[in-house]
Amino acid sequence: MPRKSRKEAIRAINAGQIPEIPAQRPESQPMEQIYQTVGYARLSVAETRDRKDGEALQNQKALLREYIQKKANLRLVDICEDNGQTGTNFQRAGFERMMELIRSGKANCIVVKDLSRFGRDHVEAGNFLENVFPYIGVRFISIGDGYDSADATTTDCLMVALRNLGNQIYSMDISRKSGSVLREKIRRGEFIGAYAAYGYIKDPDDRHHIVIDPEAAEVVREIFRRKLEGASNVAIVRRLNEAAIPSPCCYRHQKGILVDKRFEQPKPWTATTVKKILTCQTYIGDMVQGRRRSEFYAGKADRMLPREDWCVVEGTHEPIVSRKDFEAVQDILETARSRYQSRLGVYDHLGKSENILKGLVFCGDCGKPMVRYKQVSHGKSVTYHYLCPNYAALLDRSGCSYKFLREDVLMDALTEMISAEIRQTVDAAKLAQRLSMANRVQAENLSLELKRLNSELARAETAKKGAMEDYLSGLLSQEDYERLKRACAGETMRLKGRISALQTDYTKQTETLTQGNPWLQTFGGIDLEDGLTGPLAHSLIQRVTVYENDRIDVTLRYRDEKAQLLTAGDAGEVVA
Numbered sequence: 001m002p003r004k005s006r007k008e009a010i011r012a013i014n015a016g017q018i019p020e021i022p023a024q025r026p027e028s029q030p031m032e033q034i035y036q037t038v039g040y041a042r043l044s045v046a047e048t049r050d051r052k053d054g055e056a057l058q059n060q061k062a063l064l065r066e067y068i069q070k071k072a073n074l075r076l077v078d079i080c081e082d083n084g085q086t087g088t089n090f091q092r093a094g095f096e097r098m099m100e101l102i103r104s105g106k107a108n109c110i111v112v113k114d115l116s117r118f119g120r121d122h123v124e125a126g127n128f129l130e131n132v133f134p135y136i137g138v139r140f141i142s143i144g145d146g147y148d149s150a151d152a153t154t155t156d157c158l159m160v161a162l163r164n165l166g167n168q169i170y171s172m173d174i175s176r177k178s179g180s181v182l183r184e185k186i187r188r189g190e191f192i193g194a195y196a197a198y199g200y201i202k203d204p205d206d207r208h209h210i211v212i213d214p215e216a217a218e219v220v221r222e223i224f225r226r227k228l229e230g231a232s233n234v235a236i237v238r239r240l241n242e243a244a245i246p247s248p249c250c251y252r253h254q255k256g257i258l259v260d261k262r263f264e265q266p267k268p269w270t271a272t273t274v275k276k277i278l279t280c281q282t283y284i285g286d287m288v289q290g291r292r293r294s295e296f297y298a299g300k301a302d303r304m305l306p307r308e309d310w311c312v313v314e315g316t317h318e319p320i321v322s323r324k325d326f327e328a329v330q331d332i333l334e335t336a337r338s339r340y341q342s343r344l345g346v347y348d349h350l351g352k353s354e355n356i357l358k359g360l361v362f363c364g365d366c367g368k369p370m371v372r373y374k375q376v377s378h379g380k381s382v383t384y385h386y387l388c389p390n391y392a393a394l395l396d397r398s399g400c401s402y403k404f405l406r407e408d409v410l411m412d413a414l415t416e417m418i419s420a421e422i423r424q425t426v427d428a429a430k431l432a433q434r435l436s437m438a439n440r441v442q443a444e445n446l447s448l449e450l451k452r453l454n455s456e457l458a459r460a461e462t463a464k465k466g467a468m469e470d471y472l473s474g475l476l477s478q479e480d481y482e483r484l485k486r487a488c489a490g491e492t493m494r495l496k497g498r499i500s501a502l503q504t505d506y507t508k509q510t511e512t513l514t515q516g517n518p519w520l521q522t523f524g525g526i527d528l529e530d531g532l533t534g535p536l537a538h539s540l541i542q543r544v545t546v547y548e549n550d551r552i553d554v555t556l557r558y559r560d561e562k563a564q565l566l567t568a569g570d571a572g573e574v575v576a
Contacts, residue, residue, distance in 0.1 A: 035109035035139055038101050039064030039079040042117045057081055060113050067143055068111055077107045102138055114144030137489055189287045189313030197282040198248040199320050210317050217320045223277055224321050227329050233271040240269040284326045285319035288312050356534045363388040364547035365400040401548035417554055418540055425524040432515045450502050457495045464488040517565050519558035
C-alpha cells in the first residue's frame with residue numbers, strides 16, 4: 001500500500017474518507033480487550049409525570065443488561081440510575097456514582113440507551129465524549145444512536161455532536177411546550193402529579209383523575225376525627241404508630257405505587273406528615289396544583305409560589321372529609337398557631353441565647369439532628385436542652401434512648417476540649433517547624449520527581465496520539481497500532497498511579513508536616529476568652545453525637561491532619 005503523508009490523511013479524514021487498512025490474517029489479530037462496563041439509565045423530570053417511573057427505569061436497565069451480556073468483550077460491573085433528573089444538569093447522584101466507578105478504575109466502558117439519557121447539554125456532553133473519556137481511556141457506547149467510540153469515525157463524531165445539539169434544542173422545546181400543556185391541564189382541574197395524595201389513587205381509566213383508596217381514606221378520616229376531638233398532632237402520631245399503620249410512603253411501596261428501596265423498611269409517622277394531611281385541601285374534593293414552579297430544562301430547583309398564585313379547582317373528585325370538618329380543623333390549627341405566637345417573647349426579659357451549635361448535635365441512636373428546647377422554670381430562669389425529635393414524637397417506639405442534655409453542660413465540655421487542643425498546638429507548632437526544615441530537601445526532590453513523571457506522562461499521551469495518526473495514515477498496521485496503544489495505556493496508568501502517590505507525599509511534606517498544617521492553622525492562637533461563637537464552633541467542630549446518660553462523642557475538624565503531624569513526630573521523621 002502506498003504511503004500517505006499525514007496532511008493527505010487529515011484531508012481524507014475531513015472529507016469523511018478513512019484510509020483503508022490492509023486486511024490482517026486472522027492469526028495476526030491481537031487478543032480482544034475485555035471492557036469492565038457500567039450501564040447508565042436516566043428518566044427525565046417530564047417522563048415521571050405520566051409514567052410509572054420505576055417500570056420505565058427497569059425497562060432501560062433490562063435493555064442495557066441484555067446488550068452488555070450479548071457482547072463477548074463487555075463485562076457488566078454495575079448499572080447506575082437517576083430517576084426524575086434533568087439531562088441538562090450533570091450533577092446527578094447516579095451519574096456521580098458512575099463516574100466514581102470510572103475514576104477508581106473499576107470500569108472503563110459506559111453504555112447508555114441513547115445520548116439523551118447521558119445528557120442534553122451538548123457542550124458538556126460533547127466535552128465528555130470528545131475530551132474526557134478518550135483522555136482517560138474510557139469506551140462509550142450509545143445503543144440507540146449506533147455509536148461506539150472504540151470504532152468511531154470522524155463522521156460518527158460529527159453525528160454525535162449534531163445529536164447532542166439536537167437533544168439540547170429538544171430539551172428547550174419540551175420545556176416550553178410541556179409547560180404550556182401542563183398549565184392548561186392544571187387550569188381545567190386535571191391531576192398531573194406522579195402520585196395522588198394519600199387516601200387517593202389515580203383513576204385506572206383516566207390518569208388525570210383521582211379516586212378514593214378506601215383503606216388509606218379511612219386513616220385520613222381517623223386523623224381528622226381525632227383532631228376534632230382535641231388530640232395534638234404528636235398524640236395522633238403516637239396512636240398511628242402504636243396501631244402499626246404504615247406511613248404514606250411505606251403504604252405506597254406496599255401497594256406497588258412507589259418503587260423505592262428506601263421504604264422497604266418501616267418508616268414511622270411524624271408530626272409533619274400529620275400536619276400536611278390536616279391542611280391538605282385535596283380531601284374536600286378540590287384540586288390544588290401549581291404550588292411550585294419547576295424549570296427542569298435549566299436544572300433549577302423548584303420554588304414555592306405565593307398562595308394566591310396556586311390554582312384551585314373545586315369539586316374535581318369525591319371528598320374524603322366534609323368541608324365543614326376541614327374548616328373546623330383549620331380553625332383549631334390557627335388557634336394553636338396564634339397561641340404559640342402569643343407565647344413568643346414572653347420570657348425575653350430573662351435573656352436570649354444564640355443557638356451556637358445549630359446543625360452540629362446529633363442523636364447517637366437514630367442519627368437525626370437534635371432539637372434545642374427552651375425550658376422556663378417558674379417564670380424566673382431559662383435553660384436550654386438538646387433532645388431527640390424522634391424520641392419526643394414516638395417515645396419508646398422510636399428505638400432511641402432518653403436524652404435531655406443541658407446546653408450549658410455541653411458547652412463547658414466543648415470549651416474544655418477545644419482549650420486542650422489549643423494548648424497542644426504550642427508544642428506541635430515547634431514540631432512542625434523542625435519537620436519542615438528537616439524535610440525541605442525531600443520536598444524539593446519530590447517536586448523534581450513529579451515534574452519528571454508529568455513530562456513522561458505527556459510524552460506517553462503524545463505517543464498515543466502519534467500512533468493513532470500513523471494508523472489512520474496507513475503507516476501502522478492494526479496489529480502494531482493495538483500493541484502500541486496497549487503499551488501507551490499501561491504506561492499512562494503506571495505514571496498516573498505513581499504521580500498520585502507522590503502528590504500525596506508532596507502534600508504531606510509541604511503542608512501537613514509544616515506550620516501550614518490545617519489543624520495548626522485553625523486551632524493555633526484561638527482566643528476563647530469570650531467563649532465559643534457560632535462561626536467559631538462550626539469552624540472547629542465537625543459533629544457532636546449524644547448518647548444515653550449525657551455521654552457525648554465529639555469529632556473535631558482536621559483530626560487526620562493532626563494525627564499525621566503528631567505521628568510523624570513520634571516516628572522520628574525529623575532528619576538530624
